[in-house]
Amino acid sequence: SREAQDSLRRTMEKYMRTCRIVLIASSACRVTPAIRSRCFQIRLSAPTTEQVVTVLQGVAKSEGLTVLPDQLAQRIADSADGNVRKALLMLEATKVKQYPFSAEQVVERADWEEYIAGIAMDILQEQTPKRLADVRLKVYELLTHCIPPELVLKRLAMELLKKVDSQLQHEVITWAAFYV
Numbered sequence: 001s002r003e004a005q006d007s008l009r010r011t012m013e014k015y016m017r018t019c020r021i022v023l024i025a026s027s028a029c030r031v032t033p034a035i036r037s038r039c040f041q042i043r044l045s046a047p048t049t050e051q052v053v054t055v056l057q058g059v060a061k062s063e064g065l066t067v068l069p070d071q072l073a074q075r076i077a078d079s080a081d082g083n084v085r086k087a088l089l090m091l092e093a094t095k096v097k098q099y100p101f102s103a104e105q106v107v108e109r110a111d112w113e114e115y116i117a118g119i120a121m122d123i124l125q126e127q128t129p130k131r132l133a134d135v136r137l138k139v140y141e142l143l144t145h146c147i148p149p150e151l152v153l154k155r156l157a158m159e160l161l162k163k164v165d166s167q168l169q170h171e172v173i174t175w176a177a178f179y180v
Contacts, residue, residue, distance in 0.1 A: 005032045046082030069103040120159035
């Protein structure tokens with residue numbers, strides 16, 4: 001929040017001589033200019049799909065799992081969109097679903113992604129005040145489980161885009177961009 005960043009700025013000013021703070025942000029535009037001006041910014045690009053596959057293979061080997069097929073590792077890496085943490089969670093979910101691995105095995109999505117897909121179906125099935133209240137409660141539940149609101153809205157928009165006709169897709173994208 002802006003208040004938290006103002007508090008951080010005051011702390012940085014007070015202890016600048018004796019303290020170094022490492023601030024990690026997925027988007028620098030959400031960091032206030034006052035904080036940005038007091039930081040040395042290092043921009044890192046997301047890892048490539050090949051790097052994510054290498055990490056997955058290394059983790060599978062270090063955990064003593066049987067060979068992780070290259071095709072499965074590639075599909076997991078593609079689904080993770082450059083997010084190593086998400087790729088590792090998907091690997092874990094895939095292992096829980098079926099082990100030992102097979103090359104044709106289905107890549108499992110995270111529980112919260114399945115939950116958002118359910119919310120999208122709820123929205124499309126019925127547009128009533130009662131359904132709105134139900135959807136609101138489900139979104140609040142995601143937020144209480146520390147799923148970032150931007151991620152919830154982005155994923156919900158993506159799920160809705162898969163299920164609506166081309167006339168509504170523009171409207172969904174417009175409002176998603178407005179609120180994210």
